Each structure stands twice: as structure tokens, then as C-alpha cells.
Amino acid sequence: MIYLDNAGTTKMDEDVKKAMLKYFDEEYGNASSLHSLGQRAKEQLEIARTQIAKAINAQPNEIYFTSGGSESDNQAILSIAHMGKLKNKRHIITTKIEHHAVLHTLEKLEKDGFDVTYLDVMPNGIVDVKALKKAIKKDTVLVCVMFANNEIGTIQPIAEIGELCKQKGITFFTDAVQAVGHLPIDVKALNIDMLSMSAHKFHGPKGVGALFVKRGTPIFSLIEGGAQENNKRAGTENLAGIVGMATALTKAVKEMDKVNKKLVKLRDKLIKALLKVPHSALNGDAVNRLANNVNLCFEGIEGESLLLMLDDEGICASSGSACTSGSLDPSHVLLAIGRPHEVAHGSLRLTMSKYTTEEDVNKVIKVVPKIVEYLRKMSPVWDELEKGERKHVL
Amino acid sequence: MFYSEKVMDHFRNPRNVGEIPDADGVGEVGNAKCGDIMRMYIKVKDNKIDDVKFMTFGCGSAIATSSIATELIKGKPIDEAVKLSNQAVVEALDGLPAHKIHCSVLAEEAVKAAVEDYYKKHPKTKTKNK
The missing domain is CATH 3.40.640.10 (Type I PLP-dependent aspartate aminotransferase-like (Major domain))
Structure with a gap:
């Protein structure tokens, strides 16, 4: 896991x-x-x-x-x-x-x-x-x-x-x-x-x-x-x-410097690799952020489906989609930074710890783009984006 | 588990995903703002649902309810398919969590919207059915 x-x-x-x-x-x-x-x-x-x-x-x-x-x-x-x-x-x-x-x-x-x-x-x-x-x-x-x-x-x-x-x-x-x-x-x-x-x-x-x-x-x-x-x-x-x-x-506190040094590297590797997914964006400042936090939006998909598929791959993550918040609205934080509702639904939060390894990160980098692509293939929203019937925001 | 085995099965292996380019009826319901959109395509032959396909943007249960709805109406006479209820969808999935019931409603509405579109494009068939 x-x-x-x-x-x-x-x-x-x-x-x-x-x-x-x-x-x-x-x-x-x-x-x-x-x-x-x-x-x-x-x-x-x-x-x-x-x-x-x-x-x-x-x-x-x-x-x-x-x-x-x-x-x-x-x-x-x-x-x-x-x-x-x-x-x-x-x-x-x-x-x-x-x-x-x-x-x-x-x-x-x-x-x-x-x-x-x-x-x-x-x-x-x-x-x-x-x-x-x-x-x-x-x-x-x-x-x-x-x-x-x-x-x-x-x-x-x-x-x-x-x-x-x-x-x-x-x-x-x-x-x-x-x-x-x-x-x-x-x-x-x-x-x-x-x-x-x-x-x-x-x-x-x-x-x-x-x-x-x-x-x-x-x-x-x-x-x-x-x-x-x-x-x-x-x-x-x-x-x-x-x-x-x-x-x-x-x-x-004792381990902080060492752990953060490692995590910043892993964080930035994850962000760089996952942003290669077309029409994706990082949520929150790239520098002034916790060493363990990665949060991205992928246009055209919904976060809960992404989480369930990641879970099947043995990856535990979270999302700001409405489905995971128990209300109809997606994350108030993503809305506050200006993400439209439909984009906020497609968010993925990956938060690491001192136990996270480079191997873990590599697996995520391999798996996430595939799942996003699969979900986009069955998404009518993505279909409209691709056909130009809906405008890309990311 | 939050979802039944049946829901997870339909989520993991959705039946009838895709589009029918020359569909006789297409219905789209929901809105992206709320996080769920379902689009359903039907092909009708001899007043029966000859083929059905769906595309869904939404959570696990939205994908599962779309998938099972296509199974429930495939091969059925069109006037029977249009009567598919959200309860039937929930039952066929061995239940849904309370805050996911709206996904079954969307599945019902998607089928109705596709049939509605078919009738609009083929007004004569509707009269014949009546």
C-alpha cells in the first residue's frame, strides 16, 4: 500500500x-x-x-x-x-x-x-x-x-x-x-x-x-x-x-530538516511529472507550500472515481470533489482560489510523509496519467472539451 | 466498504461505455457544476433498444448507475425501457449510500432523455406505440 x-x-x-x-x-x-x-x-x-x-x-x-x-x-x-x-x-x-x-x-x-x-x-x-x-x-x-x-x-x-x-x-x-x-x-x-x-x-x-x-x-x-x-x-x-x-x-522537530529536504524533492518531482498530463494545474503556490503536499486539478474528470481507481492500485489519496466532502459543493478551498466548480471536482491531493519513498512516487507518476486518460475517455465533459463545444480553463 | 460489491463491479468494469455515432436518440442529464453528467445513446430497432452506450463524468456511483441502467434496458421494448425507475437501478446495484441516491435518479433521467430524443426525431413511432 x-x-x-x-x-x-x-x-x-x-x-x-x-x-x-x-x-x-x-x-x-x-x-x-x-x-x-x-x-x-x-x-x-x-x-x-x-x-x-x-x-x-x-x-x-x-x-x-x-x-x-x-x-x-x-x-x-x-x-x-x-x-x-x-x-x-x-x-x-x-x-x-x-x-x-x-x-x-x-x-x-x-x-x-x-x-x-x-x-x-x-x-x-x-x-x-x-x-x-x-x-x-x-x-x-x-x-x-x-x-x-x-x-x-x-x-x-x-x-x-x-x-x-x-x-x-x-x-x-x-x-x-x-x-x-x-x-x-x-x-x-x-x-x-x-x-x-x-x-x-x-x-x-x-x-x-x-x-x-x-x-x-x-x-x-x-x-x-x-x-x-x-x-x-x-x-x-x-x-x-x-x-x-x-x-x-x-x-x-528533530527530524524536520532532513525529512523536509527529502520531501521537497519528491514533491517537486511529482508535481513536474503530473503536470505533463494535458489540461492539468497545480493548486496553491509552488514554493510557499508544505514539503509533503501535492494538489492538482485534472480537467474533465471527477475526483472520487480517480480515488477509487487509485485505491485499486493500492494508492491512498484524497480529493476535494463534492463526492468526498459529503455535500454537493466541491472544496471551499479550491473555489476560493478561483477554480470553477467543474474543475474543482477533478482534484487530487497527495500528501506524503517521512515514510514515503521514491519508489512510491514513481508508481504514482506511472499510474495517475493512465487513470486520468481512462476516465477522460468515458467523460462527456472531456468529449465536449475536445470537440470545442466547451472551453478549456486549464 | 462504502459501496456494494455490485457497485464496485460496475464501476471497475463498466458495461456499454462509449458512444454510438449514428444513435437514434441521445440524452444528456446532470451538470458539471454539481459533479455529475451522464450521456446516453440508444439505437432502436423494431421498437426495441437494440444497442445502448453511455459516457459519464462523475463519481463511482454515477459510473455504476449508468452502467447498470444500460444493462437493464438493452434489448427491452422502448416503452418498457422508458419506465426504468431509479429504485430499480438502486436495487439492481444492491443498494447505494443515501447521499448517492441522486446518481440513480440521473440514470433514470438519462434513459428518459435518450428515449425522448428518439421520439422527437421519430415522431411517427411514438404515435404507433400509442
């Missing part, structure tokens, strides 16, 4: 699994218990917190453990919205390419009287900081821009946005689920106030994540109960998961 859906989830690293095991059968204590088993759990919890803080240049008491990226996104946004309400500031700025965990939370806030500006992105999938600056109002309480996009891999100008928000005194939250463990992150240098991460995107376990909250930034609890996480997130800590996340992140 060739697994190229690493933006969806990653394989857990063997070292991570090993580090986690003893927390299931030996060190199973509750970190809130007074006995030694519990206290050892507490100690481990704090070691993990320190490791995670170090990976992004934060302080340990600025790290809150959660169930994953979606919870972290919700908590960050709802916390600042709550503060905004108290200060009578109800304007939030975000982008059209955020993850649904962010967009749906903001839509909920709109129903609650918040005014949300959804910024367009440039055709290369990158936010225009000038447009962001222009969108700032007197009552802007939060700017919410993702670090790197999950579909097209574009890396946003986080340092510039951080600087701007600092000047204007606006809280800056970044959903960094696709970036943590993949890009160097220094929350202090980048002036980030809040940042979310998810362990399973960097070879850690599923069901665990964290929210970085800069000291002094107010947050409130989404889940009421015990006093865990400094009263901001009730519930017995998922210690095995947290240790797994810390182990995975420490390793990812």
Missing part, C-alpha cells in the same frame, strides 16, 4: 507507540490522585507539557491539552469571542480557506451577533496581508488565519500577520494543525497569541491535541468538571496520548 493521505492522518511512529505502552498497563494512574501512581502520572504529564512547549518556544503553562485540533480551534475562537462580548467587540477576521472546525465555529458566532469578515485569498492560495489590514475595524477582537492549508498546503504569512495584530492589539489565533511538526514554529518570534495542534498529523496518536495560549490571553473552558488543565479543560488527562504527542513532536 502506498499511503499518500498524510494530511488526513499519519501512521504512528514506532517510538511513539513504545513510549505510550506503559501508560496503559503499568503507569495507568490518574494525574489528579495523591498516591504515588497518580503523582508519577502528574510528573509525566508535566514533562510532556514542557517538551511540547519547547517545540514551539512557549512556556509549559501556556500549553493546554485537548482532544485534538477541532477542540482546540473551538476553544480558542469561543474564548476570544466571549472576551469580545464583554468588551463589546464583535468583529472577527478570518479567511475563506480555513478548516471547517474554524469556519463552522465562526458561522455559529455569526448567528450569535458576531460580524465575521471572510478574506479572499490570492489565486496562489495565500492571504493578502494588505487586505487583512484594511479589514480591521475598531471592534475587531480576533484575527484567525491558519498556518498552512490542509488541502493545498499553502503556508501563510504568519510573521507579518502576527506583527500586524500585535501593533493593533488584536488577538491572533492560528490553526497550525498542518504545520506543527512540519515547519519550524516560534510562537514568540511570530507574535502568535493562540495556536492549535493535533498529534495524529505528526505521527502521534489520534484523539489528542493541544492549544497554546500566550500568558495573559483569556480562555474559558468548553468542558466543565474537574480542575484539570488549570481549570480550563475538565476531564482526566489522556496521559498515554499526551506522552505519545510529546514524543512524536520532539522527534518530528
Whole structure:
């Protein structure tokens, strides 16, 4: 099997699994218990917190453990919205390419009287900081821009946005689920106030994540109960998961340069080869993108069929077609970068990991053009394009 | 699996793919914006569907529903073929996921559109049938 859906989830690293095991059968204590088993759990919890803080240049008491990226996104946004309400500031700025965990939370806030500006992105999938600056109002309480996009891999100008928000005194939250463990992150240098991460995107376990909250930034609890996480997130800590996340992140940061160097080569090889397919295009910026991300559109075909045929060839990939999103519309990200609906349906996302080999990439380069050609042969859309009854856009 | 074995079989080995250059009726339904277009060609002889071919732009189930629809109407009298329902398509495929039912509706509509086109081009046959 060739697994190229690493933006969806990653394989857990063997070292991570090993580090986690003893927390299931030996060190199973509750970190809130007074006995030694519990206290050892507490100690481990704090070691993990320190490791995670170090990976992004934060302080340990600025790290809150959660169930994953979606919870972290919700908590960050709802916390600042709550503060905004108290200060009578109800304007939030975000982008059209955020993850649904962010967009749906903001839509909920709109129903609650918040005014949300959804910024367009440039055709290369990158936010225009000038447009962001222009969108700032007197009552802007939060700017919410993702670090790197999950579909097209574009890396946003986080340092510039951080600087701007600092000047204007606006809280800056970044959903960094696709970036943590993949890009160097220094929350202090980048002036980030809040940042979310998810362990399973960097070879850690599923069901665990964290929210970085800069000291002094107010947050409130989404889940009421015990006093865990400094009263901001009730519930017995998922210690095995947290240790797994810390182990995975420490390793990812250590391996980052080496892995990225390899992946950039494989990425650019894939892109170059697949763009030889006539009437295809790369989605997102060619340079300012995650080392593991390839996202292309092929005119005249539909993504789900492509995925099913790739699966038959042992290749796991994903698409922004409507059929894979569970709605009638194709990916909001592809629409935001200006792809027409019919083209957005024909997208293919290949996201690699440190486990991806040159051999894997070579197989994809061999298989994808054949499948595209086969599907085009039976496509009435392609037929019309070829006969000139419909205009090519790619 | 998300799809039944039958759906996957028709997706992997679609029956009657292609075009009929001298078709007696051609129907095209759906739209590319929504991600599904089906085009169906029929050849009619003695008021029967003598040959049928399809071309589809769409997801796995769109290809599978087109394929099975061609099998279900091939050789059938034209007035029987036109009655093909989307339920019959779903049943013949051993079911479809709920959000894919619209593909079976498209298959039904594609057959109807092809027959409609045939009647338009051959108005006399319609009167004869009635």
C-alpha cells in the first residue's frame, strides 16, 4: 500500500507507540490522585507539557491539552469571542480557506451577533496581508488565519500577520494543525497569541491535541468538571496520548530538516511529472507550500472515481470533489482560489510523509496519467472539451 | 466498504461505455457544476433498444448507475425501457449510500432523455406505440 493521505492522518511512529505502552498497563494512574501512581502520572504529564512547549518556544503553562485540533480551534475562537462580548467587540477576521472546525465555529458566532469578515485569498492560495489590514475595524477582537492549508498546503504569512495584530492589539489565533511538526514554529518570534495542534498529523496518536495560549490571553473552558488543565479543560488527562504527542513532536522537530529536504524533492518531482498530463494545474503556490503536499486539478474528470481507481492500485489519496466532502459543493478551498466548480471536482491531493519513498512516487507518476486518460475517455465533459463545444480553463 | 460489491463491479468494469455515432436518440442529464453528467445513446430497432452506450463524468456511483441502467434496458421494448425507475437501478446495484441516491435518479433521467430524443426525431413511432 502506498499511503499518500498524510494530511488526513499519519501512521504512528514506532517510538511513539513504545513510549505510550506503559501508560496503559503499568503507569495507568490518574494525574489528579495523591498516591504515588497518580503523582508519577502528574510528573509525566508535566514533562510532556514542557517538551511540547519547547517545540514551539512557549512556556509549559501556556500549553493546554485537548482532544485534538477541532477542540482546540473551538476553544480558542469561543474564548476570544466571549472576551469580545464583554468588551463589546464583535468583529472577527478570518479567511475563506480555513478548516471547517474554524469556519463552522465562526458561522455559529455569526448567528450569535458576531460580524465575521471572510478574506479572499490570492489565486496562489495565500492571504493578502494588505487586505487583512484594511479589514480591521475598531471592534475587531480576533484575527484567525491558519498556518498552512490542509488541502493545498499553502503556508501563510504568519510573521507579518502576527506583527500586524500585535501593533493593533488584536488577538491572533492560528490553526497550525498542518504545520506543527512540519515547519519550524516560534510562537514568540511570530507574535502568535493562540495556536492549535493535533498529534495524529505528526505521527502521534489520534484523539489528542493541544492549544497554546500566550500568558495573559483569556480562555474559558468548553468542558466543565474537574480542575484539570488549570481549570480550563475538565476531564482526566489522556496521559498515554499526551506522552505519545510529546514524543512524536520532539522527534518530528528533530527530524524536520532532513525529512523536509527529502520531501521537497519528491514533491517537486511529482508535481513536474503530473503536470505533463494535458489540461492539468497545480493548486496553491509552488514554493510557499508544505514539503509533503501535492494538489492538482485534472480537467474533465471527477475526483472520487480517480480515488477509487487509485485505491485499486493500492494508492491512498484524497480529493476535494463534492463526492468526498459529503455535500454537493466541491472544496471551499479550491473555489476560493478561483477554480470553477467543474474543475474543482477533478482534484487530487497527495500528501506524503517521512515514510514515503521514491519508489512510491514513481508508481504514482506511472499510474495517475493512465487513470486520468481512462476516465477522460468515458467523460462527456472531456468529449465536449475536445470537440470545442466547451472551453478549456486549464 | 462504502459501496456494494455490485457497485464496485460496475464501476471497475463498466458495461456499454462509449458512444454510438449514428444513435437514434441521445440524452444528456446532470451538470458539471454539481459533479455529475451522464450521456446516453440508444439505437432502436423494431421498437426495441437494440444497442445502448453511455459516457459519464462523475463519481463511482454515477459510473455504476449508468452502467447498470444500460444493462437493464438493452434489448427491452422502448416503452418498457422508458419506465426504468431509479429504485430499480438502486436495487439492481444492491443498494447505494443515501447521499448517492441522486446518481440513480440521473440514470433514470438519462434513459428518459435518450428515449425522448428518439421520439422527437421519430415522431411517427411514438404515435404507433400509442
